[in-house]
Structure formats: structure tokens, C-alpha cells
Amino acid sequence: MEIKYWSDIACPFCYIGSTRMKRALAELGLAETTPLEFKAFQLDPTLPTKTDKTMLDNFANGHGMSKAQAKAQIQQISQMGAGDGLKVDLLNAVPTNTFDAHRLIKLAASLGDDTVTEKVIDAFYQVYFSNGESIADHAVLRAASVNAGLSGEQVDAVLASQQFAQDVRDDEIMAERLGIHGAPFFVINNKFGISGAQPYDTMVDALKQIQAKEAE
Structure with a gap:
């Protein structure tokens, strides 16, 4: 099985939804053979x-409101996050731009180690939802x-340049072409879609x- 999902670090439903998806894959014995491919989706690219x-x-x-x-x-x-074992302190989160965080996730993915990529994504969620730090602050991003x-050295090189910027934009362009207007959005085997943080x-x-359809 192949799963791509569009997500933003500043999106609590993305954090919750991806956690539920990982649990579901583990329950079905698919976790080891089905890595989740993170695709960039900025909920608000205009944020400073x-x-x-x-x-x-x-x-x-x-x-x-x-x-x-x-x-x-x-x-x-x-x-809702606590119900999935997550600390989602949204009230104290800092509403800033996530573009550079997405570029660093692309750096991690380019290295070909899914475990490191997942650790980087999780670290950024911790920064945003648990630590109350700015996900746009380069020092915070570097440490995480x-x-x-x-x-x-690689992180510094990315943050000092526009490296991986086009990769992030390409993900967003692809989402638009697929008619994806919100996150999270999971695309399975390039055929099936699951929108939002659906119940586990x-x-x-x-x-x-x-699985049953693909086995027919």
C-alpha cells in the first residue's frame, strides 16, 4: 500500500489524523510496509x-468568532488530541508561517531515511503544539x-537559502490539481482519498x- 498525505505542522487535525492513520496501519499489520509520504500543505501561507x-x-x-x-x-x-495521547496546547501555540519547517521536512525526506523524516515531523509538531515556540524561528527549527x-550544517544551508522551496510549492500545486482544499488529506494507492482526521x-x-478492493 502507498499513502501520501497533505499536512501542515500548524494543523492540529493533521497531527491527530496522521497519528490515527499510523495506529490503523499498525493494527492491520501494514505499518512496516506502508510508509506515509508527507506532502506540504500550508493552511495559511500569508502568516508572517x-x-x-x-x-x-x-x-x-x-x-x-x-x-x-x-x-x-x-x-x-x-x-480531542488528548484522547489520542497527544499534547495539543493550541491556545499557547504561536501562529506563524510554516514554510521553512516544510523545507526542512523536504531535506529530511531527501536523505532517504523514513525514520529520521518521521522524527523531524514529530519534533516540529512538538515545537508547535507542546512547547509553544515559533515554528518559523530558525534557531528553534535548527535545534529541533x-x-x-x-x-x-545541512539545516543551516537550507535555512540560509531557498533550497527545497520549489518542492514545497510543487506539493501545494499538486494538491490544487487534485482538488484538495484542506488538510489532512490522505491519498491511498493514487486512487482512494480520506479527508480529515476521521475517527480511528x-x-x-x-x-x-x-485492501479488499485492491485484492479483487
Whole structure:
């Protein structure tokens, strides 16, 4: 089985959805033979790399809500993450641009080690959702990347250039061509799609159905 999924580091549903997908693959005995190929998808590419806005302000403005409504929804999302064993402290997340984080994920993927790539992705989720640090801060990105197994020299070279920028844009162009307008979005065997952070049982059932169809 082959799975590509469009995702953003700043997307709590991407964090939750990819975690559920990995669990589903493990339950079905597919985890070892089905690596997840991360595709870049920026929820808001217009966000700055530095901001004084809080997530509460950003969320309320972006969704046309009052601050009280936004806080209630943020807390609901955080509880959803906790249900999957994840720390999703969305209220204290820093709403900044994720483009450079995506470029570093492309660096990791270019090295051909799926384990390191997954560690980098997970480290960036930790930065954003657990640590309350800016995912656009180069020092933060460098520390997280090196701790996940990337070379400091390679990370510095990417951050000091536009390396892998086109790779990120190509993912976004592909998403547009496929009619993908939100994340997460999973494409399985280039034929089947699963949109959003579906419930765990739904993902398991969908994978079983795809297996059955592919075996026909």
C-alpha cells in the first residue's frame, strides 16, 4: 500500500489524523510496509514569520468568532488530541508561517531515511503544539532538526537559502490539481482519498475496504 498525505505542522487535525492513520496501519499489520509520504500543505501561507498575535486572536479573527467562542473551540480541539495521547496546547501555540519547517521536512525526506523524516515531523509538531515556540524561528527549527537526527550544517544551508522551496510549492500545486482544499488529506494507492482526521475506527474500516478492493 502507498499513502501520501497533505499536512501542515500548524494543523492540529493533521497531527491527530496522521497519528490515527499510523495506529490503523499498525493494527492491520501494514505499518512496516506502508510508509506515509508527507506532502506540504500550508493552511495559511500569508502568516508572517514573526508575530505579536496570540493564537486566540488569530483563531477568532480567522473563523469570525468571539474570543469566548474561539477559546471553547480551541479547548475542544486540545481535548480531542488528548484522547489520542497527544499534547495539543493550541491556545499557547504561536501562529506563524510554516514554510521553512516544510523545507526542512523536504531535506529530511531527501536523505532517504523514513525514520529520521518521521522524527523531524514529530519534533516540529512538538515545537508547535507542546512547547509553544515559533515554528518559523530558525534557531528553534535548527535545534529541533538536529535533535531529530539531521546535520546542523545541512539545516543551516537550507535555512540560509531557498533550497527545497520549489518542492514545497510543487506539493501545494499538486494538491490544487487534485482538488484538495484542506488538510489532512490522505491519498491511498493514487486512487482512494480520506479527508480529515476521521475517527480511528473509520480509518481502520476504510483501509480494510481498500485492501479488499485492491485484492479483487
